[in-house]
Every structure is written in structure tokens, then in C-alpha cells.
Amino acid sequence: MTHHVPPHQPKTPGANALLAGKAKRLLIANVWRTAAEGGAFATHDPASGALLAYLAEGTASDADIAVAAARDALVDPAWRDMKPSARGRLLWKIADLIEAHADELAELETLDQGKSWATSRMAEIPASAEQFRYYAGFANKILGQTIPTSIGYHPPGKKLFAYTTREPVGVVAAITPWNSPLLMAAMKLAPALCAGCTVVLKPAEETSLTALRLGELLVEAGLPAGVVNIVTGFGSTVGAHLAAHPDVDKVAFTGSTEVGRMIVGAAQGNLKKLTLELGGKSPAIVMPDADLQLALPGVARGIFANSGQVCVAGSRAYVHSSIHDAFVEKLALEAGKLRLGHGLDPETDLGPLVSSAQAARVASYVDEGKSSGAVIAAGGERLGIDSAFFAPTVVTAVHPEMRMMREEIFGPVIAVTPFDEPEEALVLANDTKFGLAASVWTQDLSAAHRLAAGVRAGTVWINCHSYFSPELPKGGHRESGWGYENGPQGLENYLETKAVCAVI
Ligand code: ADP
Secondary structure (H helix, E strand, O other): OOOOOOOOHHHHHHHHHOOOOOOOEEEEEEEOOOOOOOEEEEEEOOOOOEEEEEOOOOOOHHHHHHHHHHHHHHHHHHHHOOOOHHHHHHHHHHHHHHHHHHHHHHHHHHHHHOHHHHHHHHHHHHHHHHHHHHHHOOOOOOOEEOOOOOOOOOOOOOOEEEEEEEEOOEEEEEEEOOOHHHHOOOHHHHHHHHHEEEEEEEEEOOOHHHHHHHHHHHHHHHOOOOEEEEEEEEHHHHHHEEEHHHOEEEEEEEEOOOHHHHHHHHOOOOOOEEEEEEEOEEEEEEEEOOOOOHHHHHHHHHHHHHOOOOOEEEEEEEEEEEOOHHHHHHHHHHHHHOOOOOOOOOOOOEEEOOOOHHHHHHHHHHHHHOOOOOOEOOOEEOOOOOOOEEOOEEEEEOOOOOHHHHHHOOOOOEEEEEEEEEEEHHHHHHHOOOOEEEEEEEEOOOHHHHHHHHHHOOOEEEEOOOOOOOOOOOOOOOOHHHEEOHHHHHHHHOOOOOOOOOOE
16 A cells, blocks of 8 residues: 655745755754754655655754853843733734634644644634633732741841742743644743743754744744744754753753653753653443543544644543443544545545654554554554654554554554453553543443542543643653643643741
């Protein structure tokens, strides 16, 4: 089977302008510069393999200059003394600009990452704008407390007055992955800017285009110089250097658990604050009374959306044995219905994976499972040698010890396992080192909430999967991460508390 997809010419003037001509540059102190060592690397459309652009290959020296710019901006009165309401208006303006340029941002995202136009244009680009809107409203509501203390040893006749203030944590290195590039950047930039931090953003090397366009929009919005700097380049150079940098106060990272561990190691020099949103192996538990009109498309969407390249993808389904076989059959039909193609083709349901290397990685999990007895009910293969397309795949007869059941695949592959008792479903669901998310499918209210309480995960959905909103805190339990994004919790991670205690 092969899947030939022709190159796509961008339609929007904005995307054309970004992709036309010269190599892209780094954004440092609101100036677009070439990389210090002059290097560049290519970025491709994973669907057609076409070259999209050359990006500046930042190195440690660029990261140093960017961190210095961010450090200066932290105490620049234009940023430090900006009134909270003005900071809120600035965030709101960034959201407006993202919305005004949503078509071109969606086009760039789809070209660079592969995801369908609908996912980019209807879901992720608007969600990126919503991140800025949500935190715009917080900018003038960051409050300290006055605190009555019980200290008894103050001088006679004097009183104590104690209070807390909130301060930005400082210079933040935001290191983002390739699965939802603009949204992952927005989820870090919006709370960081709300808190008054400054940022060096290192987007994933596979998908940096929307971050660069966002950089132009941030300058247009009027963000003071150095508040957000963007250094494109590789994780092992720029990313690792930022994670170890003595002048970086915090790393906000989304990506693999493996790289998360490296960041923990690198950050210990100056004991950086860390938020880590890492891998997952999220279960979907389908009870015998589940409403299959909801559960079937819901479980299918939970794994196949964005071709499974979603940290919370429901890659392990546990389905009650009374409905297991019928469920597998119908899920396989759902998988088979999905039309694969270029993300910008209106007929396409699923685009390619981010690269053919990622498709090869997914294939290795499936092939290894097959050779240990797993049965393929749908899909199971790449659409051609070197292709970045991987067919939506349903697997049964899996064993909990298979690598495909223990590691994050990050592809459109779901393994379905039967269970008999809810307690057994919970044991199976929790048999993982991860704890990012889960879904529970049942019409029984008590069962739903009991299962939600029993699953070890940062998010549990009941009769839905992958529902996100900036209001909902999102984070990983166990080896799925440290800290939370979104909600008031997401802002906390960018703030320090200072306790001031005075004898008056
Ligand atoms: P994914 O494959 O899910 O994108 P990775 O963890 O490989 O996840 O990459 C996420 C981000 O981390 C990317 O921007 C990548 O360049 C960066 N990265 C990779 N290795 C390192 C490292 N050693 N230190 C810091 N960042 C890194």
C-alpha cells in the first residue's frame, strides 16, 4: 500500500510570506537575527516530503544572548512596572492577533506538523488564542494576603504586620514538543506573561513555523523587547543548554518522559523550578452499560485525533467482556472509515504523523506486538516505505507486558483488553508508570465517580475523552509530570511568594 500526496501551495498571504524567500531567523530582544554560528536546518511537510523552509540553527551562544535579553527585560520598567490591567490588555491583544491570523497560522501548522485543517483551524489555533484570553483576565487579580501571626516576642508596645506579595519566578525557558506546536507554546507563554515573567521559547525542531509567526505577532502586539525570545534549534544543544543555564529560573517543558528526566538532571545546578508535562498511556474503561453511541466515536476520537500524537491519547481500552468483541468490531469499522491524506485536503480526516521516522517508530511497536501474539483488527501498517502515514490501528489479544502496552507510542494505535469486574478494570488501568489521563464510559453515576476516584491520573473524563479548556487544570500524576498547566494552578507555577513581616 502506498500513499502519494502532492506538495501543497499555501493559500493565505501570511503563510506564503513566512515561507517565501530567506531563511528564518531567531527572535531576540524584538530583533530578528541569524544564528551566531550561522547554521540553518530544513523543515518539511510530512505529508508530501516537500521542503518548507530553512530555520536558523540556534546554538548555546544564541541561547546565552536570549537569556541575557530575557534577564534585562525582567527589570526593564517597560515590563516590570507595566500596570496589571495593561498586561491584561496586552495578552488580550495577542489573542485578537492570533484570531485575526487564524487561517494562516492553521495553514502553517498543518503544513509543518501534518494534522488536519479542521484540527488546526477549529481546535488548536482558537484554543491558543483562548489561553491568552483566560490569563488576560488574571493579570490584575494576582493577590497577596495580610496574615495575622502568633509571634509573641516582638518589643513591648509594638505590633506586627505581615503580608505576602507575589512575584514573577523570573526567566522561563519554555521547551515545547511537535504534536500541537502553537497550543503548547501558548499554554506556557500566556501564564508566564500574566505573572510578569520573561521567556526564551525553544520550539520543537520539527515544527517551529507557528512559533516564528507568533513571534511576529507578539512584536506587533507591543510586547517590550526581550520579554519573549525565540531560539529555534535542536534539543540536545539549545534545549539542554537552557535547561542547565544558571540564569534561567524555571523550565516549562512538555515532551517525552525520557527528555523530562534529562531536564531534571540539567536543572539541578541552580535548582530551577520545573513544570513537566510528560508522556502518558491513558486508559479508557468501557462499562457494560456504556452508551455506545457516545463511547464508540468517543474512544475512537480519543486515540485517533491528531493521529494519536496527543499526550492524553486513550491508547489502552478496557472493555467489559460482555461487549468486548462487538466493541472491537465496531471500533475497527470506525478506524477504517477515517480518510488519510494531506491535512489541507478538505476530504482528509487524518494527516500523516509528524515524520516518517515517527511512523517507523510506531510500526516497530505494532510489529513487535504482532510477533508476540497480538491480533490486528484494523490497520497495523505504514502506508508505504518511508511514508509518514500510519493506518488507524486496533489491536487485541495484547499482554500487559508488551512494549506497546507499557510505552507511549504517540501514534494511532489502540489496544483493547476485556475485563469482568470494575475492580479488575482499575487494576489494569493503573498498571502503568504514567498517570496523565483516563476516560470512563458508563451511564451509572456511582460507577462513573467511583472509577474516576480509583484511576491514578491527573485528568479523568466521564463519557468523553480529550476535552480541554484553559479553565481545567491539566497535569500528570506519577511519571507523567510535575505541576499543572491551565487554571489558577497553571499561573501558580510562574509565581513566587514573598512573606513580609514587619514590627510597626
Ligand atoms: P516529543 O518527541 O514528544 O516532541 P521530546 O521530548 O523528544 O518530545 O522533545 C520535546 C522538546 O524537548 C523538543 O523541543 C526537543 O527539542 C526538546 N529536547 C530534546 N532533548 C532535549 C534535552 N536534552 N534538553 C532539553 N530539551 C530537549
